[in-house]
Amino acid sequence: MPTPSRETAERLDRADPLIALRERFSLPEGMVYLDGNSLGALSVGVPAAVQTAIVENWGRHLINVWTEDGWWDVPLRVGDRVGRLLGAQAGQTVVGDSTSVHLFNVLTAAARLRPDRRLLLVEEGGFPTNHYLAASVARILGLEVRRVPMPDMASTLRRLGERVAVVTAGAVDFRTGELWDVCAVTDAAHDVGTLVVWDLCHAVGALPLTLDADGVDFAVGCSYKFLSGGPGAPGFVYAARRHHGDIDQPLSGWHGHAEPFAMVPDYEPTPGIGRLRVGSPNILSMLALDAALDVFDDVEMTAVREKNVALGDFFIEAVDAHLAGCGFELVTPRRGDRRGSQVTLRHPEAEGIMRALNKQGIMGDVRPPGLLRFGFNSLYISYTDIFTVVEALRSCT
Numbered sequence: 001m002p003t004p005s006r007e008t009a010e011r012l013d014r015a016d017p018l019i020a021l022r023e024r025f026s027l028p029e030g031m032v033y034l035d036g037n038s039l040g041a042l043s044v045g046v047p048a049a050v051q052t053a054i055v056e057n058w059g060r061h062l063i064n065v066w067t068e069d070g071w072w073d074v075p076l077r078v079g080d081r082v083g084r085l086l087g088a089q090a091g092q093t094v095v096g097d098s099t100s101v102h103l104f105n106v107l108t109a110a111a112r113l114r115p116d117r118r119l120l121l122v123e124e125g126g127f128p129t130n131h132y133l134a135a136s137v138a139r140i141l142g143l144e145v146r147r148v149p150m151p152d153m154a155s156t157l158r159r160l161g162e163r164v165a166v167v168t169a170g171a172v173d174f175r176t177g178e179l180w181d182v183c184a185v186t187d188a189a190h191d192v193g194t195l196v197v198w199d200l201c202h203a204v205g206a207l208p209l210t211l212d213a214d215g216v217d218f219a220v221g222c223s224y225k226f227l228s229g230g231p232g233a234p235g236f237v238y239a240a241r242r243h244h245g246d247i248d249q250p251l252s253g254w255h256g257h258a259e260p261f262a263m264v265p266d267y268e269p270t271p272g273i274g275r276l277r278v279g280s281p282n283i284l285s286m287l288a289l290d291a292a293l294d295v296f297d298d299v300e301m302t303a304v305r306e307k308n309v310a311l312g313d314f315f316i317e318a319v320d321a322h323l324a325g326c327g328f329e330l331v332t333p334r335r336g337d338r339r340g341s342q343v344t345l346r347h348p349e350a351e352g353i354m355r356a357l358n359k360q361g362i363m364g365d366v367r368p369p370g371l372l373r374f375g376f377n378s379l380y381i382s383y384t385d386i387f388t389v390v391e392a393l394r395s396c397t
């Protein structure tokens with residue numbers, strides 16, 4: 001590999017089979033947007049879709065939108081579209097509430113499926129909301145939470161065995177971008193009869209997922225990162241079909257009822273994934289997500305993955321070549337197959353460096369302790385963007 005340069009970046013862009021997809025996103029002129037792992041860019045089809053939903057559907061059909069326009073079933077229809085990206089057959093994914101709400105619901109439901117077990121394992125270093133919610137579930141159900149580093153998760157499961165009700169972890173570490181082996185941890189859990197709840201916020205839309213094939217029990221995630229659903233877009237929840245009949249979720253709202261319009265006082269969950277619905281969803285946001293998902297109809301996730309691994313490789317090689325001695329430490333694994341779609345660098349001056357990048361129109365973010373995160377969305381990031389960032393990092397250290 002020659003030393004990464006602007007010329008190599010431009011050559012790689014010319015050979016990039018996904019480069020044309022950039023036109024499907026509306027990015028400010030001159031901005032290099034490497035924060036799509038926090039909030040995805042606006043997909044050009046979204047404003048018109050939301051405008052139509054407001055003016056044509058809501059504006060003209062009023063209450064009948066729920067039936068005539070099929071809005072009652074949008075959480076299931078869009079759920080299946082997300083499910084396809086999860087490697088899930090139809091009828092196992094629903095969109096509706098935030099990741100946090102879905103996580104609370106399925107952690108509780110999963111723990112209730114293992115009533116004789118008292119331990120809840122949570123990935124150490126996982127996203128804070130996951131810790132906060134696991135602690136709450138533990139208080140409600142009288143469980144004990146143990147924080148476990150991901151490299152030790154499988155061996156810990158083997159050691160603690162049948163004491164563990166549920167294990168929850170993110171497929172990709174939100175700080176370091178490290179990708180964990182979903183299948184191996186799921187197998188280790190199942191070997192001792194433990195259920196798994198995966199958080200796919202940083203994985204969905206970035207890499208091919210195979211939840212059905214991996215035998216995953218439950219998964220949750222958001223749609224505002226790599227799926228570009230928009231700020232506060234509804235998250236999704238997956239539950240393997242084999243669990244549907246037994247799920248007892250704590251937020252037993254009327255949208256999950258078998259006959260919501262019977263208006264009866266007793267809760268009778270609908271068969272199937274619909275029982276994970278709660279109350280009236282944020283439908284306009286859901287329709288924005290629906291429009292944003294169109295781009296995934298025209299692209300293979302293997303191609304998306306191939307490109308984000310290559311973008312990460314190019315970034316790491318350029319950092320090695322041009323930023324040696326500038327105080328950066330790579331905290332993301334070098335190996336492409338052990339990374340998600342982000343690369344993180346540690347630097348003692350991280351905050352100041354990011355402010356300087358922002359002034360040059362480059363967007364990434366900073367997470368404690370001193371971590372500069374750069375997300376690479378294959379649908380709209382080019383090799384030239386990556387080289388621009390590395391040059392800017394050099395100029396501000």
Ligand SMILES: Cc1ncc(COP(=O)(O)O)c(C=O)c1O
Binds near residue numbers: 100127199201202235
């Ligand atoms: C891994 C992970 N889990 C959960 C969340 C929280 O999701 P929400 O705010 O949609 O509930 C985020 C990001 O905010 C995240 O990165």
Ligand SMILES: Nc1ccccc1C(=O)C[C@H](N)C(=O)O
Binds near residue numbers: 174
């Ligand atoms: N939803 C947000 C709203 C405001 C600012 C950031 C977020 C994030 O999503 C943070 C992200 N989950 C992270 O990986 O840090």
